[in-house]
Amino acid sequence: MVLEKLITAFTLILLAGSQLCAQTTITIATVNNGDMIVMQRLAKQFEQQHPDIHLDWVILEEKILREKTTTDAAAHGGQFDVVTIGPLEAPIWGRRGWLLPLEGKLSPGYDLNDLLKPIRDGASDSGHLYALPFYAESSLTYYRKDLFRRAGLTMPAQPTYEDIARFARTLNDPVHDLSGICLRGKPGWGENMAYISTVANTFGGRWFDEAWRPQFDSPEWHTAVSFYINLLQKYGPPGSSSNGFNESLTLFENGRCAMWIDATVAAGTLSDARQSKVASTVGFAPAPIGVTPHGSQWLWFWALGVPSSSKHSEAALKFIEWATSKEYIQLVAQTNGWAAIPPGTRESTYQLPQYLASAPFAELTYHSIMAADPLHPTEKPVPYTGIQCIVIPSFPTIGNQVGQLIAAALVGSMSVDEALHKAQLATERVERHTGLLH
């Protein structure tokens, strides 16, 4: 009897062991944004549906994630089976052969044609799709309806930067810890430069002319940057130069800003009464324009791709299909509510009556994304694609240096003239080093 029991127990252990061996473990590298945290929690369901796949998560801050995934992809390290990337990486990495091209590899049920066109274009290079969009965003103007009503102001259907400056002046009330406007000031190509690019675009500027000569010494950039710095210095919150997206979000949801121009993806959080003190009173308007609507709002997405160095690409493909599918969107709606679904990726999302009814910002987000045109981002012609992130390999270098210089002008340790002149020289220097400019 005892022996029999022992044998049974032993067999069970062996079985469990072989089960473990049959399981594939895939490593997913992603950003610590709210939507990705939700994805990690809901992925338990994916693991239940696919008992042979085990998910291993590496969740990092954007900057560090980019460092890790880029070095891994470039060195073909094979550390990650799924990487979270943006419009800068997807086409460049795809062209380099660092990512698996996806068309033809997806299951027939996956509705590719449902993806929003600007987003699908952004994740592709010469006709090949390299990543599936998880959520996408453009930018919006957020404002406090209660404060506007009290001051007798109305937000126009399409605000201009002149309007914004006027509203900020009227509503700024530092004595009561209320800033007229909150904007990004933290240096970095994905931080302050994302926003500042849209300001420069809408004031008629561009990053490079057709011969790749940087344009920071142009009158358009000068007007745009002076306007931005003036606005933020006079009516911005204290410590603006260290505020990025997350810091500004915290300020706005705690009722410390009368207006905020930033990513559409914040709209869901701001409307959620559990997180935001201003949920009932937040208003939405398109991103303001200066002299031209071209490039006044940005286009960004987070997408999931499979590095070509992945040893478990089949399992990885199954996962990215699941996380970017219509079913996943439904799943988030069931567990976290309609306002929390990952926005901006699928046409079908914007045809769901429940979503449109419970997310007052949905239509505006859709129109902003569809209006953003990365192929023609500025009024004057340009040799590049991308609105606030220029799709060239040296863009992080250039964007970071220009961002640092403008942040220095924001805190007043440099004049706008000096900062832009230095930005011009620094960019020319990088371009010469990388062979873009001769």
Place this chain on the structure above:
Amino acid sequence: MSRRETLSRSALKLPAIVSLFIWSVIPLLMTLWFSFRRYNLMEPDRTGFDGFGNYRYLLSDPSLAMAIGNTVLLVASVLVITVGLGTLLAVLYDQVFFGRGIARVLVLAPFFIMPTVSALIWKNMMMHPDYGFIAFLMRSVGLKPIDWFAVAPLTSIIIIVSWQWLPFAVLTLLTSVQSLDSERKEAARMDGAGPVAIFRYILLPHLGRAISATVMIETIFLLGIFAEIYVTTSGGPGFASTNLSFLIYRYALLEYDVGGASVAGLVAIVLANILAFFLMRSFARNLDL
């Protein structure tokens, strides 16, 4: 000694020499090799020798001069603050007073906090212009709070790093103060020397060695300060708080430029050696090196 014997003795030394070689010379040679090559992770198509291209690129970088200046300034200021205050505190903590044990533990505490954590504490709880403790103090006496990392980025970092390294200075100097023969002080006092004179003519010369050792060790660590800058200012605004190690990080991991980072690394080695040369010369007598 026969020829064979010499040979076998050399053979015994061989493992030590080989490991030293692997340990230090090979990485240096690789850095040199990379510094002459076009090697950017994001541009795998552009490879091959670039002559002095990377050197020219780095030398034309306006942030290089600032980074060297900031590195020297950072090391020097922190040394002056920690050794100065450290000497003072060491003498104070040598006296007998109520609660001395607790006070000693408290003064040593900052040293046990990880650099990243202490940078976060200072960034968010102390120096934040909105909800930081210093802003609170300034507001409560009717002053306008300072946006530390924007207005005085390098000074803020010097404050944080000094706070972290002061305990180390106190610890080594206190040990030295305690090793002073009390009879010598007694004798001086009987000869009519006041506390200032005792400090100047007996304590300070006695502390000479400990101060030299503290300066040496701190210099080694302070040359590589990184986490504090990374967490608080990211080297900015502009390049106001970029030091050499942050510059190397920027080249290697933000711009993926292995060639450029290698040149920056070589500049750091040269700078460290220049500093070491002067330190060794001035302290060699003190330390019996």
